[in-house]
Amino acid sequence: MAILVTGGAGFIGANFVRHWLASSDEVVVNLDKLTYAGNLESLAPLVADGRHRFVQGDICDAELVGSLLESYRPWAIVHFAAESHVDRSILGPGEFVRTNIEGTFTLLECARAYWSGLEADARSAFRFLHVSTDEVYGSLSADEPPFAESHRYEPNSPYSASKAASDHLARAWHQTYGLPVLTTNCSNNYGPFQFPEKLIPLVIVNALAGKPLPIYGDGCQVRDWLYVGDHCAAIRTVLTSGQIGETYNVGGWNEIANIDIVHTVCRLLDQVRPSPTGPYEQLIRFVADRPGHDRRYAIDARKIEQALGWRPAETFDSGIAKTVHWYLDHGAWVEHVQSGAYREWIARQYDAGSAP
Numbered sequence: 001m002a003i004l005v006t007g008g009a010g011f012i013g014a015n016f017v018r019h020w021l022a023s024s025d026e027v028v029v030n031l032d033k034l035t036y037a038g039n040l041e042s043l044a045p046l047v048a049d050g051r052h053r054f055v056q057g058d059i060c061d062a063e064l065v066g067s068l069l070e071s072y073r074p075w076a077i078v079h080f081a082a083e084s085h086v087d088r089s090i091l092g093p094g095e096f097v098r099t100n101i102e103g104t105f106t107l108l109e110c111a112r113a114y115w116s117g118l119e120a121d122a123r124s125a126f127r128f129l130h131v132s133t134d135e136v137y138g139s140l141s142a143d144e145p146p147f148a149e150s151h152r153y154e155p156n157s158p159y160s161a162s163k164a165a166s167d168h169l170a171r172a173w174h175q176t177y178g179l180p181v182l183t184t185n186c187s188n189n190y191g192p193f194q195f196p197e198k199l200i201p202l203v204i205v206n207a208l209a210g211k212p213l214p215i216y217g218d219g220c221q222v223r224d225w226l227y228v229g230d231h232c233a234a235i236r237t238v239l240t241s242g243q244i245g246e247t248y249n250v251g252g253w254n255e256i257a258n259i260d261i262v263h264t265v266c267r268l269l270d271q272v273r274p275s276p277t278g279p280y281e282q283l284i285r286f287v288a289d290r291p292g293h294d295r296r297y298a299i300d301a302r303k304i305e306q307a308l309g310w311r312p313a314e315t316f317d318s319g320i321a322k323t324v325h326w327y328l329d330h331g332a333w334v335e336h337v338q339s340g341a342y343r344e345w346i347a348r349q350y351d352a353g354s355a356p
């Protein structure tokens with residue numbers, strides 16, 4: 001028995017591979033291109049574990065994907081691989097179109113060819129789980145209800161538009177060809193192994209280094225925060241019990257404004273690693289807003305709870321405390337991901353004192 005995971009060296013993918021293998025002896029074939037966001041160090045304990053087969057490669061490579069499916073005969077594909085950072089998509093949308101749209105198309109076509117050739121039992125057991133985002137639904141005003149699965153698609157960034165396109169492809173491959181597709185649309189994840197270009201790890205890492213904490217616009221944009229371990233549990237639940245062809249929204253029931261996130265992280269750091277120069281909040285800097293910045297995301301996660309019994313286990317207080325401690329305890333991991341490429345990105349994004 002095997003599953004094929006794409007993007008398993010990224011933030012959520014690596015957490016998922018570790019989560020899956022903590023309670024399963026199935027082989028996990030991990031196909032990841034190792035872009036700047038992929039990091040095998042996040043999978044260090046699995047390097048010598050025969051259940052984890054890492055393959056460096058591109059999801060746009062149909063020949064490679066087809067040969068992996070034929071060799072390992074997985075009963076599921078869990079598709080995380082993507083370009084995932086909104087700010088990068090604004091500066092360079094091309095890779096987002098290529099990986100998120102063409103890559104998903106390639107995977108769907110390879111999966112269809114493989115699945116069509118399976119024996120009846122294996123055919124009915126097969127699943128393609130497409131991991132997507134709440135950003136496809138666009139932006140909510142303060143008084144609108146949270147996103148339900150039936151919310152219209154209104155993506156506003158090149159990233160979210162590319163993810164929306166991939167969701168439509170996944171849906172169409174189910175409707176047209178009968179491919180057993182499941183889709184999850186999740187809110188903002190945080191937790192161990194997140195690349196420090198995203199808000200929470202960026203703030204932790206910058207604060208510890210005495211660097212500015214950049215807040216876009218007025219800092220009142222709201223996101224719904226979900227601890228990554230809870231997301232992994234939700235994906236496992238949907239993969240094993242979800243209804244084929246359905247979409248499940250996954251969220252943490254934690255709507256919090258960016259400025260409050262940053263204050264919370266600063267206060268936690270003040271308690272556990274106080275700075276000799278005073279409270280970390282003095283490092284906060286308001287910078288120019290992200291173009292097209294969505295004001296508010298909120299997830300209505302009742303469907304997955306009512307249909308499949310999943311609910312997040314962590315509160316924001318418990319999850320953020322774990323996360324801050326994880327970054328404090330893993331200085332070497334942080335140091336290693338801060339490669340030349342990372343420093344170049346940070347300089348390009350923030351050195352003029354503003355967002356793009």
Ligand code: NAD
Nearest residue numbers: 007009010011012033034035037038058059081082084189
């Ligand atoms: P990430 O950027 O940390 O990791 C992406 C991984 O995909 C990396 O390991 C990278 O090397 C790999 N990859 C990129 N292009 C590839 C290609 N062409 N072929 C093979 N591998 C490739 O992303 P993440 O935050 O872990 O997100 C994973 C998935 O979850 C994405 O699909 C994202 O859209 C979705 N998602 C993320 C969040 C979040 O808050 N991070 C929330 C909802 C949904």
Ligand code: DAU
Nearest residue numbers: 084085086133134135187188197198199214215216221258
């Ligand atoms: O909602 C799910 C999405 O969450 C995922 O689909 C994306 O892959 C993931 O990157 C994340 O997107 P966001 O744009 O919401 O995450 P990010 O951490 O980049 O930003 C969170 C909020 O913080 C957002 O409103 C922008 C703001 N921000 C971000 C950075 C990096 C700042 O104010 N300053 C910053 O320096």
